[in-house]
Amino acid sequence: MKKYISILLACLTAxxxxxxxxxxxxxxxxxxxxxxxxxxxxxxxxxxxRAAYTMDGVSVFEQLNPDIHVKCKYGVWTGYTKxxxxxxxxxxxxxxMQINFDWISLYSPDGKGFYDLYRLSDIIDLSNFSESDLSYxxxxxxxxxxxxALNTHCIFVNKDIYDKYGLEVxxxxxxxxxAAKVMKKDNIYPISMGDKQLFFFTLAYLEQTxxxxxxxxxxxxVLTKExxxxxxxxxxxxxxxxxxxxxxxxxxxxxxxxISAATFRWISGSQTMFDGLFNDHVNIVPAPYPTVNGSIDDxxxxxxxxxxxxxxxxxxxxEHPIEAAKLVNFLLNSDEMPLLQTTEKGIPISKNxxxxxxxxxxxxxxxxxxxxxxxxxxxxxxxxxxxxxKEEVYGAFFEGAQYYLYKQQTLDEASQNIYNxxxxx
Numbered sequence: 001m002k003k004y005i006s007i008l009l010a011c012l013t014a015x016x017x018x019x020x021x022x023x024x025x026x027x028x029x030x031x032x033x034x035x036x037x038x039x040x041x042x043x044x045x046x047x048x049x050r051a052a053y054t055m056d057g058v059s060v061f062e063q064l065n066p067d068i069h070v071k072c073k074y075g076v077w078t079g080y081t082k083x084x085x086x087x088x089x090x091x092x093x094x095x096x097m098q099i100n101f102d103w104i105s106l107y108s109p110d111g112k113g114f115y116d117l118y119r120l121s122d123i124i125d126l127s128n129f130s131e132s133d134l135s136y137x138x139x140x141x142x143x144x145x146x147x148x149a150l151n152t153h154c155i156f157v158n159k160d161i162y163d164k165y166g167l168e169v170x171x172x173x174x175x176x177x178x179a180a181k182v183m184k185k186d187n188i189y190p191i192s193m194g195d196k197q198l199f200f201f202t203l204a205y206l207e208q209t210x211x212x213x214x215x216x217x218x219x220x221x222v223l224t225k226e227x228x229x230x231x232x233x234x235x236x237x238x239x240x241x242x243x244x245x246x247x248x249x250x251x252x253x254x255x256x257x258x259i260s261a262a263t264f265r266w267i268s269g270s271q272t273m274f275d276g277l278f279n280d281h282v283n284i285v286p287a288p289y290p291t292v293n294g295s296i297d298d299x300x301x302x303x304x305x306x307x308x309x310x311x312x313x314x315x316x317x318x319e320h321p322i323e324a325a326k327l328v329n330f331l332l333n334s335d336e337m338p339l340l341q342t343t344e345k346g347i348p349i350s351k352n353x354x355x356x357x358x359x360x361x362x363x364x365x366x367x368x369x370x371x372x373x374x375x376x377x378x379x380x381x382x383x384x385x386x387x388x389x390k391e392e393v394y395g396a397f398f399e400g401a402q403y404y405l406y407k408q409q410t411l412d413e414a415s416q417n418i419y420n421x422x423x424x425x
Contacts, residue, residue, distance in 0.1 A: 269346070392421070
């Protein structure tokens with residue numbers, strides 16, 4: 001820790017930064033006398049806090065690798081996919097990139113769209129990752145990317161509200177309906193979520209109760225009209241029995257203000273999201289994955305999907321693969337980077353990064369507790385298929401469901417309509 005602090009202070013003291021905006025993108029150049037160094041670029045999206053700690057990490061990396069200069073390119077999420085698309089189509093992408101999980105299938109369906117990181121395993125310490133971890137970034141035996149953290153949806157419960165009504169944290173689907181009967185007299189809903197989360201919540205119910213899956217082994221959507229009817233009927237019950245706060249009224253404020261007693265969201269970044277509530281001593285806890293009988297151990301398939309929160313990849317066109325690999329290894333596996341990043345991108349998968357955080361008491365948060373449940377039951381969870389996160393799929397379900405919810409179409413008519421929209425028929 002002392003070594004890290006001394007290096008960082010030296011970096012920040014010597015730092016000379018020039019920044020310029022470029023179509024919403026920030027390009028930051030560190031230091032002087034870069035002509036004789038190997039120059040590589042690093043790109044990511046995120047808020048100001050992510051930009052600050054990533055650039056601090058780059059300054060430490062450059063001190064540890066004085067022969068390498070890193071140009072930082074970053075921006076907010078809005079419009080970032082379009083920018084990445086331009087990069088990839090023009091073969092002018094940064095050497096090292098933070099990427100989304102679905103970008104692998106989009107830009108590298110044959111496994112050749114990104115650099116094969118297995119070829120750089122003498123530099124990137126892959127022993128920090130299990131075969132299962134690395135499988136998220138594999139295509140046809142080539143390692144296109146390495147996940148930074150894994151992510152899945154989680155139900156976060158305001159236990160104070162449940163305690164007020166003498167209720168335990170829900171374990172089964174029926175528990176949420178039972179809670180609604182008690183809470184509705186005070187206009188409190190047991191749970192709230194967005195339109196995308198609604199799709200995954202009802203999909204989990206479908207897969208548990210029918211044993212059917214949303215996708216085939218190749219990741220193609222195979223939901224039938226009958227499957228959609230099951231999901232739609234369940235959504236109708238959630239709505240009519242006041243279990244679920246109306247989607248268009250669901251935002252973080254509704255949970256923070258106690259209008260809903262639970263919220264359904266991704267694990268990654270939850271500690272940051274709930275910080276203000278924790279400061280007010282609100283008792284928020286991860287709820288178990290709901291099951292038919294309330295027992296996870298008796299359920300083979302929870303219907304929940306896991307994906308990397310984000311990944312690091314190296315350009316297939318990089319002129320400096322060795323230097324890029326050193327940067328990737330630093331970002332994922334170093335002793336220094338975890339102390340800057342902490343759990344802002346989720347609980348790191350890297351064994352060394354997790355060890356550093358644990359030794360510095362930085363894993364005592366709600367992200368970690370929710371992630372531990374995800375890891376414990378990982379054999380009952382599925383790898384996320386990119387098609388399920390397409391707006392034309394989850395959006396078709398939500399928009400089409402409104403016709404059924406408000407009695408403009410029958411269950412059969414609405415299911416057929418949603419099916420047609422999902423498959424563009």
